[in-house]
Amino acid sequence: MADLRLQDAREPRATLQRRLSCGWRGTAHSLSFHRLVGGRDLAVRAADCGVEAPGSFATSAQCATHGRRVVPLATSEDARRGSASGASGIAPLARASAQRTLADRWWRSPVSRNRVQLCGGGVFWTAGPATFLRTAGVGEPAPTIQAPIGRTLTPVRSPRQHREEENVRDGTTRRAPMGVRKEGAQMVMPMPAEWSFGTTIPAKDLDGTRRFYEDVLGAQVVMEDPGGIIYRSGDSSSASTPPSSPGRPSTPWAPSWSRMSRRRWPISEARA
Amino acid sequence: MVQDVEAAVADLRGKGVTFEEYDLPGVKTVNGIAELGGTRGAWFKDPEGNILSVVQLPAA
Numbered sequence: 444m445a446d447l448r449l450q451d452a453r454e455p456r457a458t459l460q461r462r463l464s465c466g467w468r469g470t471a472h473s474l475s476f477h478r479l480v481g482g483r484d485l486a487v488r489a490a491d492c493g494v495e496a497p498g499s500f501a502t503s504a505q506c507a508t509h510g511r512r513v514v515p516l517a518t519s520e521d522a523r524r525g526s527a528s529g530a531s532g533i534a535p536l537a538r539a540s541a542q543r544t545l546a547d548r549w550w551r552s553p554v555s556r557n558r559v560q561l562c563g564g565g566v567f568w569t570a571g572p573a574t575f576l577r578t579a580g581v582g583e584p585a586p587t588i589q590a591p592i593g594r595t596l597t598p599v600r601s602p603r604q605h606r607e608e609e610n611v612r613d614g615t616t617r618r619a620p621m622g623v624r625k626e627g628a629q630m631v632m633p634m635p636a637e638w639s640f641g642t643t644i645p646a647k648d649l650d651g652t653r654r655f656y657e658d659v660l661g662a663q664v665v666m667e668d669p670g671g672i673i674y675r676s677g678d679s680s681s682a683s684t685p686p687s688s689p690g691r692p693s694t695p696w697a698p699s700w701s702r703m704s705r706r707r708w709p710i711s712e713a714r715a
Numbered sequence: 716m717v718q719d720v721e722a723a724v725a726d727l728r729g730k731g732v733t734f735e736e737y738d739l740p741g742v743k744t745v746n747g748i749a750e751l752g753g754t755r756g757a758w759f760k761d762p763e764g765n766i767l768s769v770v771q772l773p774a775a
Contacts, residue, residue, distance in 0.1 A: 646763045655762050659730045 720748055720755045720771035727759065727769070734759045735766070 646652035653672055656662040662674035717723040724734060724747055734747030735758040742749050748757045753773035758766055 644761065644765050648762065652762050659727070659732060
């Protein structure tokens with residue numbers, strides 16, 4: 444199950460930053476993510492890494508440690524690698540290639556276990572019962588992929604199970620913070636495919652846009668708050684990149700629309 | 716994802732949705748629908764310009 448959050452794109456940046464705050468510090472509009480690991484500030488700059496076009500933004504999910512949201516898709520290693528190919532003037536198609544490469548590596552990783560389908564100019568991700576996505580074009584505000592407010596995204600594995608698996612992987616027996624590998628290792632957060640993910644769609648005209656989602660697409664409102672509206676988004680969803688090519692404006696991550704489930708989803712469940 | 720992308724496109728068109736047309740290397744839409752390795756997809760925009768899509772995956 445996935446959720447779609449229609450969010451006021453004019454939401455103050457400070458609010459966005461608060462939404463993204465926990466172990467990860469995110470500044471959505473400056474397109475960078477940071478994490479303090481061992482005193483080092485490992486920056487992941489989506490705009491630099493060639494993974495996404497300037498104006499777009501690293502994807503996010505739930506923070507496994509703090510139960511909040513925000514996990515960057517790209518690691519610092521990805522950022523460094525991407526920087527080499529992400530010089531100015533990089534063609535959208537090359538970016539798409541970089542996206543595919545990263546997406547393939549990330550989503551096929553043991554921690555994600557997501558199925559990936561690469562199709563021509565696009566990438567289709569199928570993440571079990573739910574997925575994620577994110578979109579933003581050049582010059583657009585940088586919305587987040589985030590868990591809907593009030594909804595807990597719970598990994599299938601318990602923290603203890605996860606820690607034990609991490610210890611086996613690292614060859615240690617110490618208690619490691621959940622989801623964080625030892626210092627010096629590549630920074631990777633687990634992103635189990637079993638999680639549910641939400642998507643944020645920015646809207647300057649929230650009322651007008653919600654009419655489209657509700658009246659045209661039939662989206663069911665799960666809950667509302669002053670910053671936006673959360674919709675039920677079907678039983679599964681996927682992310683895809685719309686076609687891009689050199690000479691055309693980049694169209695980075697775009698959500699795919701899932702058919703609305705007709706099943707009612709009580710707000711109480713959404714807040715569980 | 717949808718079971719029948721053509722039906723979904725027709726349904727949404729009936730509600731006034733306009734689908735994007737692409738003619739790019741490896742991706743060409745015909746009547747708004749592109750086929751990519753057995754996956755069929757169609758893209759459209761919401762009023763804010765966010766690109767959404769309907770996708771039909773190949774039968775398993």
